[in-house]
Amino acid sequence: MYKTKFKIKAKHLSKSVIFCGTLFASHLASSEVISSIHPIGFITEALTQNVTEHSILAPVTASPHDYTMRPSDAKALKEAELIIWVGEDLEVFMAKPISNIESTKQLNLSEIPEIKTIIDDKVALSENTIVEHEHEHEHEKHDVNEHAGHNHDRDLHIWMSPEISRIAAKAIAQRLTELHPNQSNIVNDNLAQFLTDLDKTEVELADKLSSVSQKPYFVFHDAYGYFESRFNLNRVGEFTINPTITPGVQQLAKIKETIKKDGVVCIFKEPQFTPAVVNAVVQGTGVKIGELDPVGANIQLSKNSYQEYLKSLADSYLSCLE
């Protein structure tokens, strides 16, 4: 126990000496467990309480789709005892640095068999939908994915799914127990609390959101699928599959058509991407503009972050759809 403490202190010390006099000291300097992005950190944070230190690699304002790592990030990854991430189809920025890190020191959530099955089932489901609407949409989807340079057919916005988050939490707890066997009781308590709170939150949100389940809306980027299908929301389309690519003229015309035809009541923009296209499409239509934050930049890290995030998402839907 004392030995461990001393080691951590010594580590802090040597780092502050190295960074002394510079403004570039990493916010990750003392981390033990690292989550790749903010919303994954919500889950990890609940489990590391009173067990070990935890930090998040990408800044809160970053989108996993276009974040570029800083040199200090690579260093932090190398020193971490455990890295929790989603997978390289989502976090392109992680692909290279993580390839040099032993598999025992990382947990790729999208590769956990139970989670992988849920992701693949969703792909199969959306492929069926594409076949049904082949003439309308297939070419479009194909083009967008080609330009994106990586596979966006698999929906890796897995933190939108309470079901997946439960599995992820159990897997994270398992790894923490292996790393800190003396604290396994605390880890188990943290996990039990997380699961109980999540059950409660899910019931609460299902009740709240049932009042708007028929309201048609558009999102800016296709990130909310798991949340929408869990709570039976009625998204009729999105501006883009990859948020770094804005839709072209033809696609915008089609979006305008759908908005009219389906009686869309709200279009959700995102704080990370504020595209003029949303305003242009809405102008003169009376359609409301709402905001959804796929990474929960305003949510403070605490043991309740994940539940708070789900609640804030629900509130964002409600405030525009009600």
Ligand SMILES: [Zn+2]
């Ligand atoms: Zn996304």
